Amino acid sequence: MRSTKKDFIFEPFKLTEVKCRGIESPRPRSGHRIACDDSHIYCFGGYNPSLPLTNLQRDNPTWSPARPLFKELWSFSLVSRKWKQHRVVENMPDELASNAMYMSGKYLMIFGGTGAPFGNKCSNDVIVWRAGPGEAKLRVLDVTGAKPPGQYGQSVLCHDGYFYTVGGTNGFAYNCDIYRYRHEVARVGEKLYVIGGGTGEWAFELMEIPVFDLETKKWTILSPKPDDSKKDIVSPLPRKCHSAVQVDTPHGVQVFVAGGSDGQAVFDDIWRLNISDLQWTLMQKTVLPHPLYFHSSAVTSYGCMYVFGGIEPKDDATSSKEKKLQSGIGEKR
Numbered sequence: 001m002r003s004t005k006k007d008f009i010f011e012p013f014k015l016t017e018v019k020c021r022g023i024e025s026p027r028p029r030s031g032h033r034i035a036c037d038d039s040h041i042y043c044f045g046g047y048n049p050s051l052p053l054t055n056l057q058r059d060n061p062t063w064s065p066a067r068p069l070f071k072e073l074w075s076f077s078l079v080s081r082k083w084k085q086h087r088v089v090e091n092m093p094d095e096l097a098s099n100a101m102y103m104s105g106k107y108l109m110i111f112g113g114t115g116a117p118f119g120n121k122c123s124n125d126v127i128v129w130r131a132g133p134g135e136a137k138l139r140v141l142d143v144t145g146a147k148p149p150g151q152y153g154q155s156v157l158c159h160d161g162y163f164y165t166v167g168g169t170n171g172f173a174y175n176c177d178i179y180r181y182r183h184e185v186a187r188v189g190e191k192l193y194v195i196g197g198g199t200g201e202w203a204f205e206l207m208e209i210p211v212f213d214l215e216t217k218k219w220t221i222l223s224p225k226p227d228d229s230k231k232d233i234v235s236p237l238p239r240k241c242h243s244a245v246q247v248d249t250p251h252g253v254q255v256f257v258a259g260g261s262d263g264q265a266v267f268d269d270i271w272r273l274n275i276s277d278l279q280w281t282l283m284q285k286t287v288l289p290h291p292l293y294f295h296s297s298a299v300t301s302y303g304c305m306y307v308f309g310g311i312e313p314k315d316d317a318t319s320s321k322e323k324k325l326q327s328g329i330g331e332k333r
Contacts, residue, residue, distance in 0.1 A: 013286045018325040022082040026074050027051060030294035030311045033101035035108060038300050041076040042108055042131060043308060045069065045096035069096040069116055073136050076325065091138040095123035098152040098182065100165065106131050111165055114152035119171020122150030126163065153181030166192060174199060177219060178210050184244035186255045188275050190214040195257060198240030203262040206236040224278035234282055236271045238262050243297035245305050252276035258307060259292040266291035266313045
């Protein structure tokens with residue numbers, strides 16, 4: 001979720017659809033996760049109960065109407081703009097919705113997730129894959145100590161030799177003091193900033209940010225500032241099931257939040273939070289092509305944010321799952 005390099009220049013804050021080449025691509029999905037390095041985007045899992053079935057898809061071992069979770073791992077080359085499905089030959093889990101995923105060097109680290117029906121079976125395994133061009137042998141880490149409970153919708157990150165998981169649910173209870181799921185987390189120094197999230201019934205404010213200090217092991221609640229750059233003062237609405245990426249800039253760490261839902265409305269807006277002064281800014285000229293939630297985002301080291309998948313609400317109250325890849329956001333360095 002983090003970008004650090006400062007020597008790449010491109011047109012900032014412009015959102016475009018990535019034109020993919022080739023005939024192979026992931027089917028539309030939500031509840032998946034993506035992560036990236038500077039050469040590939042990686043997509044794991046996901047859910048779609050309403051795919052139209054061709055004869056080929058009926059015989060596909062990675063998805064079925066009875067178990068509409070994708071047992072799939074994909075990579076997208078940022079150079080060739082082609083998707084590739086990696087055949088997973090070891091340790092593909094059954095819990096493939098609302099996992100948490102983080103890329104540490106060349107390793108994808110996946111934690112938690114739920115099967116279908118949601119909450120019926122949840123994972124507490126940490127699964128690792130060293131990204132490469134061939135078949136995928138996923139490895140379940142052998143760990144010591146008391147494991148976190150099986151859950152989904154949490155956030156994870158790596159820092160200073162440790163793997164952290166924050167929040168999540170088993171479908172009935174909410175964990176880790178903050179009692180929420182489908183939130184996002186940013187790390188600045190030794191502090192973790194929890195952005196949004198919710199429960200099955202409601203969404204939490206983005207104008208109240210829980211912060212966990214890794215040194216003191218204590219929580220505090222911070223109140224960011226609304227956007228007062230225009231005549232009307234505006235602030236981001238409460239939301240869950242959004243996405244967020246973190247970018248290191250000459251002005252300090254910035255977090256970009258895209259889309260999400262409050263349980264009723266679905267959003268197409270993109271907000272920027274300056275961590276140094278806790279200032280929210282609405283990206284008025286940068287919006288998603290349509291309202292979106294249960295999507296996933298990742299950012300390269302040079303500050304290009306990619307958004308993939310998710311649920312797009314329809315006027316007739318039905319929904320469809322997107323398969324488009326969007327790119328944008330960034331700052332001239």
